Amino acid sequence: MPIFPKHGARCHCGDVILERALPNWVESSRRYDRSVCKRKGEIGFSIPLSGLRIVQGAAWLTRYQLFNIRTAKHCFGKVCGIYTHHQHRFDPNVYA
Template identity: 55%
Template sequence: MFKEVGGVQIQTKHRASCHCGSVVLELSLPDGVVNPRRCDCSMCRRRGAIVASVSLNGIRVLQGAENLKLYQFNTLTAKHYFCSNCGIYTHHQRRSNPSEYGYNVGCLEGVNPFAIPNVTTSDGVNHPADRHEV
């Protein structure tokens, strides 16, 4: 699907997949990859993925829903999904904003996350949901 901006056709639907191709997603990204970032929480440090966000209705599983496995930890708010065949993290429902999915930018077809300049790192060690008001 495309949208027209200034007379130029911009792709709005993007495919993403795990490494083995068992899981295929369609992402609605009308503005492209917005706010790519890393996180330093215990999960993200180990996973090492660059993520960006999309609304919950912005991801559709095209293939392999039966191969997606769910992992949750700590408050059990975030829902991390990965391929049960190859182990690649594809997306997660965000803890800091449960109305959005974070998705693995490296799973987008045709995108090299290492080519994205100035990727920020979020302070997941001191997650906003862990802060208690005094």
Template identity: 55%
Template structure:
């Protein structure tokens, strides 16, 4: 889908893929990459990806759904998906907001996440869902 804003044409649909190309996603990003970040929780620290989020309806698997594998740990709330062929993390259903997917910005076609200036790091070690409510 294409959106015209003044004299600028914006592509709302973006493709993302794993390293080997077995898994291909289509993402609806009407405002581009919003809120890119890293996380220092145990899994994110190891994968080192820059992530951004979209609503669940904004990701469509175009190819390779049978190649995706699910990994869950701790509370089993978040659902982390990766390609079973090349091992690349593509996206995850977020623990802090299960109505959103986090996606690996490095999987977007034509995007180099190292060129995004000042990517903040979220404190995933002290996840908000782990904090007890103050009475």
């Protein structure tokens, strides 16, 4: 199976559609150690802020800022509640 430099993603209901630039995602992927990520078996990767484009449904995203300093910004579909992406707490210059 070929590895494409751009990948589409969408929330569960399809209101939000994203395009992510992942030229080296295989080399930079990792397992997150947060409990919710472990339960989902999530494999993560980081991309620069410019590497994510909201193709459709920006108005249908809602943001939840976690922890005391409110640096991490987790985005979810407003209708279905599905997590789509987040901006890192330790590096706010990248999305995961």
